[in-house]
Amino acid sequence: MDAIFLQLLNGLDKGSAYALIALGLTLIFGTLGVVNFAHGALFMIGGFCAVTVQMLLKLSTQVKDESIPGMEMMVDVPYLQVWWGDLGAQIISFAVPLSILLAIPLMLGLGVLMERGLIRHFYHRSHADQILVTFGLAIVLQELIKSFFGATPIPVPAPEMFNGSANIGEWLGLGAGISYPWWRLVYFCFSMVVIALVFAFLQFTTFGMVVRAGMRDRETVGLLGIHIERRFTIVFGIAVVVAGIAGAMYTPIVSPNYRIGMDFLVLSFVVVVVGGMGSLPGAVASGFLLGILQSFASMNEIKQLVPGIDQVIVYLVAVVILLTRPRGLLGRKGVMED
Amino acid sequence: MMNTLAKQDRWMLLGFALAVLAGPVLLKPFGAGYPDLLQKFCIFGIFAIGYNILFGLTGYLSFGHAAFLGLGSYTAVWSFKLLTMNVVPAIILSVAIAAVFGLLIGYLSLRRSGIYFSILTLAFAQMAYNLAYSVLTPLTNGETGLQLAKNDARTWDRFFGVPVVDGIPSTNFFGYSMVGYSGFYFCAVLLILSFYISIRITRSPFGLMLKAVKSNQNRLKYTGINTRSYALTAFVISGCYAGLAGALLAVTDPLAGPDRMHWSASGEVVLMTILGGVGTLLGPVLGAGVIKYLENIFSSFNEQILHGVFGFLPSAIEHPVIKVASLFVGEGWELTLGVLFLVLIIFVPGGLMQGINSLQRRLFPAPAHAGADATPGAH
Numbered sequence: 001m002d003a004i005f006l007q008l009l010n011g012l013d014k015g016s017a018y019a020l021i022a023l024g025l026t027l028i029f030g031t032l033g034v035v036n037f038a039h040g041a042l043f044m045i046g047g048f049c050a051v052t053v054q055m056l057l058k059l060s061t062q063v064k065d066e067s068i069p070g071m072e073m074m075v076d077v078p079y080l081q082v083w084w085g086d087l088g089a090q091i092i093s094f095a096v097p098l099s100i101l102l103a104i105p106l107m108l109g110l111g112v113l114m115e116r117g118l119i120r121h122f123y124h125r126s127h128a129d130q131i132l133v134t135f136g137l138a139i140v141l142q143e144l145i146k147s148f149f150g151a152t153p154i155p156v157p158a159p160e161m162f163n164g165s166a167n168i169g170e171w172l173g174l175g176a177g178i179s180y181p182w183w184r185l186v187y188f189c190f191s192m193v194v195i196a197l198v199f200a201f202l203q204f205t206t207f208g209m210v211v212r213a214g215m216r217d218r219e220t221v222g223l224l225g226i227h228i229e230r231r232f233t234i235v236f237g238i239a240v241v242v243a244g245i246a247g248a249m250y251t252p253i254v255s256p257n258y259r260i261g262m263d264f265l266v267l268s269f270v271v272v273v274v275g276g277m278g279s280l281p282g283a284v285a286s287g288f289l290l291g292i293l294q295s296f297a298s299m300n301e302i303k304q305l306v307p308g309i310d311q312v313i314v315y316l317v318a319v320v321i322l323l324t325r326p327r328g329l330l331g332r333k334g335v336m337e338d
Numbered sequence: 339m340m341n342t343l344a345k346q347d348r349w350m351l352l353g354f355a356l357a358v359l360a361g362p363v364l365l366k367p368f369g370a371g372y373p374d375l376l377q378k379f380c381i382f383g384i385f386a387i388g389y390n391i392l393f394g395l396t397g398y399l400s401f402g403h404a405a406f407l408g409l410g411s412y413t414a415v416w417s418f419k420l421l422t423m424n425v426v427p428a429i430i431l432s433v434a435i436a437a438v439f440g441l442l443i444g445y446l447s448l449r450r451s452g453i454y455f456s457i458l459t460l461a462f463a464q465m466a467y468n469l470a471y472s473v474l475t476p477l478t479n480g481e482t483g484l485q486l487a488k489n490d491a492r493t494w495d496r497f498f499g500v501p502v503v504d505g506i507p508s509t510n511f512f513g514y515s516m517v518g519y520s521g522f523y524f525c526a527v528l529l530i531l532s533f534y535i536s537i538r539i540t541r542s543p544f545g546l547m548l549k550a551v552k553s554n555q556n557r558l559k560y561t562g563i564n565t566r567s568y569a570l571t572a573f574v575i576s577g578c579y580a581g582l583a584g585a586l587l588a589v590t591d592p593l594a595g596p597d598r599m600h601w602s603a604s605g606e607v608v609l610m611t612i613l614g615g616v617g618t619l620l621g622p623v624l625g626a627g628v629i630k631y632l633e634n635i636f637s638s639f640n641e642q643i644l645h646g647v648f649g650f651l652p653s654a655i656e657h658p659v660i661k662v663a664s665l666f667v668g669e670g671w672e673l674t675l676g677v678l679f680l681v682l683i684i685f686v687p688g689g690l691m692q693g694i695n696s697l698q699r700r701l702f703p704a705p706a707h708a709g710a711d712a713t714p715g716a717h
Contacts, residue, residue: 035453125687128612128616129683132609132612135679136680137680139673139679140673140676147665147673151669262602266460269457269460270457270460273453273454273457277453311471311473312465315460315461315462315468318457318458318461319462322454322457326450327454
């Protein structure tokens, strides 16, 4: 029982990342009808926002080391620490959450620029062309990041207060054996908040209502005198922001390198398709479903029973679902079948 | 075999064959006249031609074709290990096994269309890749890749009394070693043969049916035609091409690793086909050539070579120019690929072939009868 609960928890953080990327992909697909292969690259850029913020906060100056008396030793101390002492050190350790402040405006700008400058010209082209242009863009973004930050993963630690593990088992009365790294818990809660915000935005605001109407029938909404394209541009921006902050917050779990986006993208596409193209709840549900299944499959007991299952489970589930439920879990009829 | 083709196709095939066979001479000025790279041009040309039979004709976008490439390589290496170093059984076995798996995967995947088909093929290929990495290690030798060893069985070679050499024998075609230029010419002949078959398929009634599947599948179904069997045949054929390409990779360098099945390898063949021109006959080969050229030549550039190229500039200009240019070469060759790709997709959606054709039309405003020759592959 404990072991099962532990695996459930382990699946959550990966599932959260899948769900956030898949949510953005589905938002873009549902509104603009574009399959965005650059979404993984945007997740990666979010991760490098965190790296940049960490680098900025850590800008250092040379200060005389006073821990060794009598020696003229110079050490690098970040400016923030020189100015504000311990408070400065605290701020530095909060690089990852702070990077969201950079990621939101940056990603929003990038998203709007991308939609206005590139994607817009591809609405009347085939899906294959859309896939290819975004794929090309992803390669370019990826290589640019590589040339600035290098090819090796850059570790970005979580804030110090979130080091160590939360003793979830004791809270829920399931035995003390179950502990879960604090930051993963934070990531899970964060993703739930983001998902809730996106849904609330679409469900309870006038803007969201118009967007939903536009997803249903764009022409009619246009006839009612609403400039739907402009709103879709903003939705695109929001989807990009979701991917970006998902990437920024994920950095303590997996150190970002320039390829991380592509690895996530392929799985996220499986997630989106399993959830059903164009269905937002489907994307979120299948994101968590596949994340959790993946973590169950990597249990030793199951691996002994079916060797290699941990390697293929996600794809196996995708195949089974697609063959039994033609449009994924919650998909609509006639979407992307031609 | 040529008189079975229409006149324009005959000339195209002849030109193609001459260009391929003269490859070592023609490509020398571009620094690509060495057998290793020429072999790659041929092999990936075959891969892309086969992929185009599925994607170009039927419109089914498979994202898992690298699985067949890897499968072909593994089969060929096993054939070298267990049977003989002769390449003929290796190639026949690889193509046969690729066909069997193509039938299986195609049968399941073609039950869906659109992006669902793409994801199904991707899922099968990724399963193959992940399994080759982990559980199938006894068959695939995992991350290291399957290699030849000195004490391999090679039963047929022993049976027929092929003289034993010291160390690992090289692959051969009835005694001709497949190293260097002979390897290239072997691949080149197979490339020309593959090209010929693809012309025949494209021009045949069967090819017309495939194009009909692409343009309006519903209509075809209403006329009482089972479209799936046509698509499946195309899938199996393109799987065989991929298996052949995989076998040739092993022939020229007897080593097979799981990386050949990775989704990025599947993506690469999509890029090749589209870069060259989807549905055209020559396009895929051209696309494969361009991508492999960039990968091999651009990635070998470094600052020193750039210095040689831009050395004539005054140093105040030279440094920034080299700085910018070095982003695009060496480690960053993929940036060149990405940019080239973006530019092509945005401005010339039909790929290189469309670019060449429209250039040709602009340079030589053709009289009416030449119109057919100006677009050899577009039909």
